[in-house]
Amino acid sequence: MHAHWLTLLQQPGIQLADDRVISTPAHAQPTTLVPLTNACVISVSGPEAHKFLQGQLSCDLNTVNSTGSLPGAHCNIKGHIHSLYQVIHASDACYWLRTQSTMAADALALLKKYIMFSKAEAALEDDLLGIGLLGSGAAALAERLTEAFPGTALVRHSETLIELWCAADQLADLMAMAEAAAGIGCSNDWELAAVDAGIPELFPATREAFIPQMINLQVFEGVSFTKGCYTGQEIVTRLQHRGQLKRPMYLAEVETEQAPEAGTRLASASKENVGQIVRVAQCGDHRYRVLAVIVKDQAEQQSIHLESSAGPVLSMKALPYTLDPRLFESKR
The missing domain is CATH 3.30.70.1400 (Aminomethyltransferase beta-barrel domains)
Known part of the structure; x- marks a missing residue:
């Protein structure tokens, strides 16, 4: 974790572990500020x-x-x-x-x-650090902060889910201004908001496990089918125009004693290795919300379990966006 974060987060009630903020005091502000310490x-x-x-x-x-x-x-x-x-x-x-x-x-x-x-x-x-803003006041606060600190970059996932990246030497002043209108939140607060928004992430355990459409990246304009060549473009474009997507990303919830991790394998009631976890956030006591890439017919016709058919059952949830049905049509 960056030394600036270690200094700024030495506050009563804030606990850090493994580059993450794991505990913060409760607050009643309409906006939550999450230090993006693991990005x-x-x-x-x-x-x-x-x-x-x-x-x-x-x-x-x-x-x-x-x-x-x-x-x-x-x-x-x-x-x-x-x-x-x-x-x-x-x-x-x-x-x-x-x-x-x-x-x-x-x-x-x-x-x-x-x-x-x-x-x-x-x-x-090393001299760029980020914060996440969550909640109904996120957009207004982000606007005030970018006006006060020129050069700060804004990433607007939605009006209630925003990132700001600034120079490390501006972080203390930016945080002081932000904390006047926002309470500090945990890393899991950011992860949960991103999972609920259906935003994928990649981790070492899932490197080179997915092609872009498998994690719904096209929904966020993360894939261009018109710009021309880039590394891997032929395969990505072939799936879009001539292939059939068989493993999209789903939103689900699971109750389990041990937290699942990115890369955790999934099984259906009748088949092993039908998918794997993309992103995880805790949403209650022993409850976790996950994004997972799963074989489509298994996800929609079978129960899906962590690790094996004897594992905890995933409860499938609706994504906040709709996937193009043409992705799942055979084009042959």
Whole structure:
């Protein structure tokens, strides 16, 4: 965890463990501020930063430029996601790639493998730190903070789910201003809001386990089918136009004594290995809400269990968005 976080979070009632905020005092504010202590930023900068990323990531960098931010996958040549980013347009010649801290070293290594022939550089930015804002006052507070701290990047997942990334030396002042209108929340608060929004994430246990459509990335404009070539594009596009998606991502809830983790295998009542967990958040005592990639006919016709057919049963929930039914149609 960054030294700035260790200093700023030395407050009564706040407990930290494994780069996460695990306990905070209760509050009655309409907005919750969550320190994004387990995320980090890789910068890609230089005169060919746009060109380089346009040829590597699944999202359209032209849309990133116009909207400010989009999710984007860095795939291997088989179309499987090696790294998953929130791509942020920082300036004309610079992009910030927000990712999980546990993914950053391998993600940076893959970027550097391909960037050597471009007029661009990729580097881990230790001096950029982020907060998440949740709740009915998130949008208004985010607007005030970005006005007060120029250069702060805003990622608007929704009006009630927003990220802000700023220079580390601005963090104390930004936090002081934010805490006047928001209470500090736990890392799990952010995870639960993201899971409920159906937003995928990638972790070491699931690296190269999914292609973009399997984690519903197209819903968030994280996949462009018109921009041209990028690494893994042929496989991704073939599924969209000529193939059939058999393993989409679902939202579910499960009761279990031990918390499931990203990568945990799933079974149906009649078949082993029908899917795996993508993202997890606790939603009650021994209750967890999960995003999971599951074989479609198994998810919709069988009970789904953690690890084996004898494991706890997942209760399937409705996603907050609708998937294009044409993805599941045979095109042959």
